[in-house]
Each structure stands twice: as structure tokens, then as C-alpha cells.
Amino acid sequence: MPDVTLTVDGQKITAPAGTLLLEACKSHGIEIPAFCYYPGLSLQAACRMCVVRIEKMPKLQTACTTPVTAGMVVITDSPEIAQARKATLQLLLGNHPLDCPVCDAGGECELQDMTFKYGAADSFYTEPKNHREEQKWSPVVYFDRPRCILCYRCVRMCGEGMDIFALGIQNRGSSSVIAPNIPAQLSGVVENGVELAQLDCEQCGMCIDACPVGALTSGTYRYKTRPWEMNHVATVCTHCGDGCKTTLGVRSVSDGSQILRGDNRDKSGMNGDFLCNKGRYAFDFANNVERLTSPLVRHSDGTLKPVSWEEALTFAGTKLRDLRQQRGPNSIGVIGSNRTTNEENYLLQKFARTVIGTNNIDHHRTADFVTLATALQGTTGKFASQRDVEKAPALLLVGGDPTNQAPLTAWNIRTNVRLNKARLYVANHEEIKLRRQAKAFVQVAQFGYGAFVESLGADNDFSNAVRAEEQLIVIIGNELRGGELANLIKALPNAKFALLADYANSRGASDMGVLPDVLPGYQSLQGSTIASEYGAADAPGLDLLAMFDAAAAGNLSALYVVGSNPVKRFGIDPTALKSTFLIVQDLFLTETAALADVVFPAANLYEKSGSVTNSYGDLQLVSKAADKAGTRSDFELIVRLADHLGHDIKSLVPFGSQAKGLRADQGQTRGAESGEADRHAVWITANNLEPKLSPFDPFAILDEIQRLVPGYDKLLRLQLLSGNDQHIAPASSGLVQIENRKDLVLPSSDTLFTSGSLTRYSPMLQDVQRHQTTEVSGHLTSAD
């Protein structure tokens, strides 16, 4: 669209023709108030707050629906306009309960802000207000009808944005009301003798986010605190592999600082407006009373007993050193995590390879990133980023079910199709929900992805259309691995690819080399720079399953498990570990931890700083939000364990005088005020100074990652510290090619309401599951 010039409040502004006046003004710093307008959702012109005067028009016009035209002359603020807005507010407030002091939205409410601005607080109505009790629609969504201003944002967000259509508008006129999809008389939920309407949906809470007032409130946050009493820390969600930015509201409590709210107020992440149920509410596992807060050591009577840190670390370190000496480094195994940071993952494999001296390191893999990286080696620009999904003109989704497993991916696909008319092609063995957005759908047999890949070369409508796409993004579910995956990549030489994995740092764990047969960045165990620097063994180590086989055979002297629950996940027989010295580092006494000889209570992703890489290879900063007394970050624990093994930790973590730069603690270890720490860090980086802090500072090892890991060498520290995502493509040439690799991918099969072992520690997830399976059962989930 060509640019046009118009005059707004006497100022000449330029915007592409067809831009909505409200948006054009906004981009020039002229704020026009609006309740019903929401970028990206359909236009309403219902609230009439955005009225402006346009020359030659007899009436005030709504800026939210008026496209700019050349020569247009607009006044956005005048006594007439202020009066119109004020009157509209007065009318709204007539029926509004004005319960701001107890409203969750108090302090974050657009109605409050407008009333403040236009001075419409004087209510001249003497009639009683239309009252209605607050309603609980689901464990996480509450509706307070009198506060509702009927802007329809929630309805549109649920329908257009989420493709769920669980909210509607019923009645008309002043009886109009937002209604959930299960009417009271059919819900079967009765409270105090009253039947309650219920919400059967994905429980994403997007409606709450979109609500400009306190009409929709969150079941996990309501009445907990005032917004201004919290610190707001932007970090990355720990749950799935999509990498949503989430803002955590934290408040100090006696044993640290606690997360009270998760939301998306920041909206600066690659998830834009979006956040799913887990990102928004499932932080509550962190506050679970079952959190481990003291190291445990197995006593002679067979029970685990709390001991001091020093005792536990000394015991574990000494024992490991002895076992290494007696039975050799290759008798020891290490298992890493999908939810720890890149720095921790890197450190852990370095620990295995240089402190222990073994390649027996692996993690629970949920996607075959090794094949992806090797298939794309030597190419550039072939790894798709999450942001590509939002913009690409064409997308092919092979396998996977993003709606349930990668909700942001699903959101981006839907948004792209809706707003940009992107062409979506879907090939799946199930009729996944995203087929509703698809231009073409191919039904694949359950294990028939190999045949599908072959058919891409054939002459049929689907394949022809896919091959004709010039800028295609291929999103691949975990059904495709090894040869099939490689063939798919080969079949579409012009496309960009992404693999869907299951957890916050699944990709990071792979990229950082938490694998027995490749080093960080998928580099070879033999001959690569990193291999010589490590000086580690050049034969592949045991993979995760092989470690347990070895244990069962009595050949594994010790196993160090960090943030993982393989016993449950892989159904390991506990007796297999009978003669293995087991150290587990975790949040809870999981099935694996319960078998351990030493248990270290760890901090979770919301309680530490560092970086994570999502399924697409988008790297983001993780900021410390909460703090739990009695726990330590995995990073610190690994370093301390190395120390107690008698290792020179400066060779593990380059810090202090070894590196040039500052040495003071800049706040990273200082608790919840990590915002402050980030500001220091930004400043330090901006001045070309590297923050070399303490051996427990994860940024100390980021240097080494940048130096040694292909792809990560390109990352910009300032971008990272500013909270921006960066796309990483670890595909330099010379990566390892392994023939006949064992398929070790085990999808976690998480749903919208599960998150691996964390599920059972999140009361909210439990509640929502119960709500969805018992309270609203008999009704189809979402719209299909």
C-alpha cells in the first residue's frame, strides 16, 4: 500500500493507505482511547470511545474503523470529543459496581484509566444498579458480570484467536451478557443450590488477558494481591518447547519470593498476545508444599534423611570420586534435563566429559534434533524460527498436534492463516484440529509418514501444491525421525524446517551436547576443536536406556540424574538401580529421586537466570523471578559437586581472574530483583565488558558456549540481555554423521493440561483436568 499523508491535530503524519486511523495515530504517539478495539481481532466500533472529528463528516467518527486517506484532516481531542467520551464513561459507570478497591484489575484497568482521564467519576444515577453474583466458570476463569463493559474482546479472542468459540453474547440491550458454552441448566454443577454455567475450553485464559477491566479474573490469582505489590519479571515458560515469554508477578514471602501470577502483560515475546493454560497458570508447582528444601542422604536404615549441604555434597563427591577411581569413568552415567538452561546443560555434559571423563551422558529426547542438524549441515537459512511460522506465506505441518502440544505454534499458524491468508497444508495420521485452517489435508496412515514423504515426489494435488510453494515452512512432529526425517528434508529442497519438541529446553539439551555420541553443536567426538579441548574419550558413551541396562547388569557404579524422572518416564524397574550409587537433583521426590542415595533440592526454571532454546532454535533469556529457600540452581550444584570431587573448578567454569573483566556480583545471585541484575548486565555488555562473576554465574560459561558451539557463536549478548529472541542455526559443516543410530525419541505426549512429572505437583492442572473430564464431560471439547 502506498503511503498517504494526513493531518492529525495539526500535525502531518504519514501511514500506509488503508491503515486504521487509530493505528496510524498510535504509531505517531497520538493515543486514542478504545475499549473494544483490539489489534488483530475483528472490528466492533461498539464502545464509541475512539470517536474523533474528521473534516467534512457530519458526525464524530470511530477511529478504530476509519481507514486513513490522503488529505484527511482529523481532530482527536477537543471539548466536544472529550464530552462524548466522558458521557460514554458516565453511562458505563452507571451500572458498574465501582468496586475498584477489591477488584483484581484495580491499577491495571482501562476503565479506571479512562475515568481518571475524562473525569467521569460523578455518577448521577439514583436507580439501583443491575446486580449479578460473580460466577465461577472453571477453575481458572471467573466472571463478574456487573464489571463487564461488553467490549466483546473475550468473545473474539476465544473465537477468532483461539478458534474455540466457547464464549458467546446472549440476550440483547441492557440484558446482554457474555455467556460460556455450557448453560447452567446443563452443567450439572450446583453451588448453594444454584446451577452454574461452565466453560468447556482450553482454559488458556486469553479471555482474561484481553479483558480491559476486571470482569474476567483468574482463578489462580484473584484476591491474592494488588498488582503494584508485585515485582513483574519477564522470563520464558518452562512447560513446552514453543518458548513463550511469560511475565511472572512475584511477592516476597518468609521463605523467599513467591510467584502469584503468570500473564502476558509484556507482549514483547515471540508469543505476542498469546499464552496458554500452562504458561499462564502452571507456575504453581513452584509453590507446592512438597518441594524439596533440604538435601537428603540415604541412611543406613534405608530411609532418606535431611542433612546439611556440606554433608550431602561431601558424601556425594567423595563417593563419585572413589567409584571413578575403582571402577573407571565409564562405569558412571549422567542424565540431563529438558527443563534446565543451556548453561546448565552445557556444564553438565562438560562435567560428564571432563570431570568424570565419560561420554555416558544423555537426556530424555522428545525430537530427533541430531538428524535435523546433520541433514541441514552446511546450509544457511534452513532452520525455521517461531517468528517464521507467524509470517510465512505457506506452511506444511507433517505429523504433530500443535493445538495440544505446541500451543503457540498453533496460535501462530492460525493467526497467520487468519490475518495473512497463509496457505496451510496438513499431513497427519489424525484429524487434528488445525485441519480447520488447512487449505489441504492429507490423511496419513498411523506409521505411514515414510510413505507420505515418498508421495511428496509424486504427481498429486497436495504434493504439487506443496512443491510449488516458494517460501515454505515445514513444521514436523515427533512422528518423523531418522531416515524418514532426513528424506522429508531432502524432498523439499527450498523449504525451511522446524521440529516440534516437548519441553522448554529440549532443543537446548540437544544443542548443548547432552548426548552420548555427539559434542555440543553436534560436533564429532573425534577431531573437533571442542573434542581436543575437552580431551575426553572419543568413543560414544551409553545412551539413556543403555545406562539402565548397564545398571541392571551391575555395570553402572554411579548415576547422576539432573532434573529428570527416567524411572517413571521409561518405566525402569527400580531393582535395576540396586547396585548403582544414585544422585538425583530435582524439585520433588519423584519416582527416580525416591530411589536415590543423595538428593539435592533444585531450583526450577523460574528461580534462576540463563538461557533456553525453544524447539525452533530461538534462544531467549531466562530471568530469575522467584526464590525458594533451601534450594540451589542446578548450575551451582554441578559446580559444587565438581568441587567436592576434587576438580579444579576454574577449568570447568571460566570465571574470576582467569577471564578479564569485572568480578563483582552484579546482582544475579541476589534473589527476585533480577530486573535490576538485568539492567546491570545490559549496561556491562553495552560497554563491551563481560560479566565474569562467580563460578555460579551461568553467564560465565556462556562465553565458552559462544566460543565452541556452532550457531551459538552468532548470538548477540545485548539482544539476549534485552530479552529479545535470537534464532540459532547449529548447522555448520563437519557435523557428525552417524549411521544406524538407535531411535531414542520418546514423545512425552503431554496435553494442554499436563506437563510431564510436574503435572501432579500443579494443583491448577489437577483442577482443570478434573473440570474438563468430569464437570464438562458429555460436551465436546472446543468447537469440533
Added chain:
Amino acid sequence: MPTLVSHPDEVKVLSKRFGLGATNIDRYVELDGYKATQQAIEQGPEWIINTMKASGLRGRGGAGFPTGMKWSFVPKVSEKPKYVLINGDESEPGTCKDHLIFLNDPHAIIEGAMIAGLAIGAKTGFIYLRGEYRYLLNIMEKAVADAYAKGFLGKNIFGHEGVDFDIITQTGAGAYEVGEESALMESLEGKRGVPRIRPPFPAVVGLYGGPTVINNAETIANVPHILLMGGEAYAKLGTERNGGTRLFGISGHVERPGVYELPMGYSLRKAIYDVAGGIRGGKQLKAVVPGGSSCPVLRADEIDVGLDFDQLAKAGTMLGSGGIVVLDETVSIVEFALRTIRFYQHESCGWCIPCREGTDWIKKTLTRFHAGGGNKKDIDNIQYIAENMLGRTFCPLGDAAAMPILGFIKKFRPEFEEYLAGARVANPLIQIQPVGEHELAGAH
């Protein structure tokens, strides 16, 4: 059954077949029926539109938009099918003229729709009646079936290869707002009767996204007559820029209420005193609502005005739907205002804030005021609310609610004050449903 009335001053164009059995298709054909359509097929779209423009016919739905011009806005070529939509939602209080057309001359509406279709290149017409008009729908449906049976509707009409036209009839289910053209399209598409954002206007993007001409039933029933008598001849019957005749429904306190076809520009005074026989029971005239309940009231001394769009606009009111409601001296303006706002409050679709909340607050305040609990500020408050609704709402319903209220206060303020003084008291029969809990579905 509605009684048919007549008066010598009437000029019967549209109503000439009323009472003559024209619901029967053979009888209709005898009375020059379906001639205009055949003529239209032969002469082509340009001729039709020119004739319509020449006729000076302005929309009878309320806004008075020139019909020929409306038709000419429809783009010649369109990817999506074009449609003709007949608005028979007739719900403006005081209005019952379309009722008589459906009852007496349904084929005129079919013909008008076909001609509109020929003019703009539409092959489908919809006739939408308000839900309460079920018995009229039955008449309409029979007429449509008869026309199909005769080959007047369907494919190759009157043997003209490729000239096709289909008609679908249906009703609403109780909603005044659905008379608004874009809300009507929503309703016809099976949705809530909430108006659409304009532009785009229906002539470009209308029903099912296709270019659509929407006309009031009376407007469209005029069309065949205009084609037969010629545009100029029709225009001459009325006044400048207000061609032809119009069905005026005169109701309220007159001796002979009824629907009369009078030339545009006919004197309001004569309409009341001559045509409708004057004020019932020899009482004095107090006020007139000249074009349906949304038009600002005229006082008894303001009725020397011609009944056309322009003259009434000059008089500070509107011709609207042509429903003239006559109030004698016994009427309490406050009661009348209360009943009026109660209607708009009930019918507001609820989409936009000023209308949804404004109608509700005026109704609430006026209810209390009428019941004797008023205070001086109330009158100003009501006026303030109405003034702030005017021109600020999403669709004209908000204006339709605000305008009469402003009129009542402006012209009869002393009468409001009499309630404050206790000189007038509440009419106990006017019971307003208490405001309170509504059930979720069907809360009317």
C-alpha cells in the same frame, strides 16, 4: 382483520388493488399484474434505473433515500452473487402500512423485487417479514408459489432465455433492530440482529458478502406502478424531490384511523382533520408524532406542514415511516415518553454503549419520575443522556431513541414539572417490568 378505509383526497397508485382480490394471481394479472416485469425485461436495466430516478421515489422505510440512486450504486460486475432484499420487518411503533400491502397485494412486492433484480443483475430476492406477521408470510408464500407455477418466477421467466429470478421468503422472530438494513442481513444469515460496520455499504458488500439492494416493502411495491405509468407521471403526483404518493397510517385519537394513500406533500393538518375525521370525541389536539415513534413530536400549533421528507425536516422532525400518531389533550406526555423509551430500551441490540446504557438509564429514570419519585435534576439528566446519545451510536436506533425524548422535553417541559409538583400522577396501569435478574436465554 384490518379494515380498509378510503377518502376522496386519496390518490390510489400503490393501493389501487387493495380489496380487489389481487392475492389471487389470475385476478392480479387481470389488474395489469406482471406487465411491468415483462416491460422491464424488454427494456433493460438502464431504462429501469432511469425511470426510477425520474420518479423521485424515496425510500419508504424511513430514511427517504432516493431509490433509483440506491440501485445505481450497485457495481455492474461482481464476483459474488447480487441480491435483492425486501424489508418487511415493519416494527416502528405507529406503522402498519406494509401490513396492508402483504395482505392485499403480495404480487406487487414480488414484481417489484424482480424488477429491482433485473435492474441490478440479481437473480435472487429475499422477502423478510417480521416474525409476528406469520399470517402475512402465508399469503406471501402462496403468492410466490403461484408465481412459480405460472413460470413468472424461476428460470427463463416469461420465456426469456437466461432471465432467472428466485424468491425466498422468511420471517424474523421478534426484534425491531432487525429492521435496520445491515442487522436484517445478519438476521437473514442466521445471526444475532446486530448491525454491521459501514462502509462498506450493502450496495457493495451486503447479504452473504454480495452487492445487495435493500428496500422497504412499500418502496418496492411502488416499482411496477412506476414503470407502468412512467417515472415523470409518478413524480408529478408529489412535490419537488418527493415523488409520488405514500401510504400514511393515521392512528391514535382520530375519528377514522387507518392507512390512506396521499400524495407526498399533503397537509398534515388536513390529513388529521379531513382525511382521518379529526380528533375523536370532539377533543382538542395536543400533539402529533408524524412518522413513527422515533420522530420528534409536533405541538398542535405546528401541524401546518406538508407531509414530505424535506418539509418535515425543516419543521425539526421527520417523515420517517409515515405513521402519524395523533395525541389528544388527555394524553400525558410523560406517560407517552415513558412508553416510547421503554420500547427502545427493550429493542436496543446492546452492541454499543451509548444506546444500550442510555436507553436503560432514561427508562429507569423516567420510570421513577413517572411514579412520583422524580426530582428537578432528572429532567436535565434525561436530556443530557439523550443529547449524548444523539449521533454517537453505532446505528440510528440510538438516535431514534434520543430524538423523541429530546422533543418531548423540549416541547413539553412544563408537563414534566407538573409531575414534580404532584399536579400529575402516575398511571398505575403502566407497569414496567422490574429490572433485575434475567435468565440467560430468552430474557425478554
Added chain:
Amino acid sequence: MSAIANTIFSPELAARFDKLVTIYPLKRSALVPMLLYAQDEVGYVSDAVVAEIAQRLDLLELDVRNVLSYYSMLRTKPAGKYNVQVCTNISCMLRGGFELLDHCKHTLGIGHKETTEDGLFSLEEVECIGACCWAPAAQVNYDFHDELTPAKMDAVLDTYRAREKK
């Protein structure tokens, strides 16, 4: 055979619905008339009606409820066999609409939106029904009765009572 197995509607209505969904450019267009016709047969728009209509039109039940709650002629509770709807809007009001309504309240012994004990009549005060020039007017179900007086109204009610006796 109806397009829907186990339809809750009579075979005639089911057949009518089968046809209705085919005549519009968009199936959904049949929604408002269908609700009305279903109500005519069932007496009100029950949850079962909502469910079947949603199924017939490929809509969510929520969609159907959103629409149904908009229109004032549609009800979700049963009414009397004969629904007496008295207009009290301006033209009728001027000619005794309120008095007529009041009369009905007394003779039927019920109020607005109430039903007589025998289930025969229910009463409703309605907005303008398009009979202003023949005021005051009332509708009983879909029948128009105009130029009414209390006495005429009694006669009208009697004709419906008589219909029942037969």
C-alpha cells in the same frame, strides 16, 4: 426419512427442515425460522431443540443460544397453548392498550409472561405488532385481533376456549 436420525420433531417438520437448510446460499440462514417453527411445534425452544438445530446446521449449541436469546418471540420455557400478546405501544396505548392488558390480567388471573393453571393461556405484554391503525390490537399465537375492547377480548378468548372443548 429425516436427515437426522432420532429427530425430536414430527415427520412433517423434520422434512420441512431438511428442505429449509438447502434453500439458502448458507445453511445457517435457516436458523431463525427453524427456531420459530420448532417452538411452534414443541411449545418452546428446549435444550433438545437447541441440540438438534445445532446439529442440523453444523453450529455450536452456544451459537444457537446466542441467536435464540436475541429474539423476543423465542422462549426457553413452555407457555400456554394460546399465547395472548397484548400490544401497549403508543398507538395502542392511546386507544386503551393498557386497559386491555389489565382486563386480560384480571380475566385470565395471570400476569405478564405467566400461564393459566390449566395451561391454556399465557399472557404477554408486547411491543408494537404493526396494527396501529386498528388499535388496540392483540395477537393470540399468530392470529391478529384488532379494534379490541374488553368485551371483544372476552369473546376472542372464548373462541379459543371453545376450540378446546370440541
